[in-house]
Amino acid sequence: MLVGLLLGLTSGSDSTLTVHSLLGEGKYGRVYLVKNETGQRFALKVISATGDSCNEIESMEETKKCPFTLKLYDIFEDSKHIFLLCELCPYGNLEAYFRKVCLEEWTFTEEMLNRIFGCMLTALKCAHEHGLQHCDL
Numbered sequence: 001m002l003v004g005l006l007l008g009l010t011s012g013s014d015s016t017l018t019v020h021s022l023l024g025e026g027k028y029g030r031v032y033l034v035k036n037e038t039g040q041r042f043a044l045k046v047i048s049a050t051g052d053s054c055n056e057i058e059s060m061e062e063t064k065k066c067p068f069t070l071k072l073y074d075i076f077e078d079s080k081h082i083f084l085l086c087e088l089c090p091y092g093n094l095e096a097y098f099r100k101v102c103l104e105e106w107t108f109t110e111e112m113l114n115r116i117f118g119c120m121l122t123a124l125k126c127a128h129e130h131g132l133q134h135c136d137l
Contacts, residue, residue, distance in 0.1 A: 017044065017085075023092075029081075033088065042073065045084040049077060066126035068119040094120075 017034040024031050029047035036042070064072055071087035091097040094116070101108065 017042070019044070034085075041088045041090075043070075043086045043088045045086055047082050047084070049080055049082050066123055068123040069126065 017036055020033045020035060022030060023033050023043060029045060032044045032046065034042050034044040061072065070089070072084060073087070074085040076083050076085075091100065
């Protein structure tokens with residue numbers, strides 16, 4: 001596990017990243033909360049350097065102009081892994097956000113739900129325009 005580790009990864013910004021916690025695991029790897037020297041927070045996706053990882057990178061590259069998809073800031077690698085430095089979603093996925101809202105007894109208005117689903121449909125349209133199918137929508 002990488003938690004607590006300083007990664008002296010050579011990225012475009014030549015920044016040192018500190019790994020703070022594991023955010024989640026998926027089919028292709030793990031995602032960690034990392035901070036750079038200035039305290040800026042990112043998600044660092046660590047995936048195996050295999051053929052499948054190329055699909056993940058291509059998907060993120062293809063959809064980076066869509067305002068409602070996760071932003072990919074940098075890509076670097078070592079002999080076994082590819083590291084994707086991404087935008088951090090502080091509320092996690094949509095399910096986690098809905099759970100948080102329900103626990104705090106907030107109310108969703110129709111306008112809020114229309115905005116959320118409109119953003120999701122725009123992201124899905126962008127992915128489909130590039131011939132992509134993505135399990136993380």
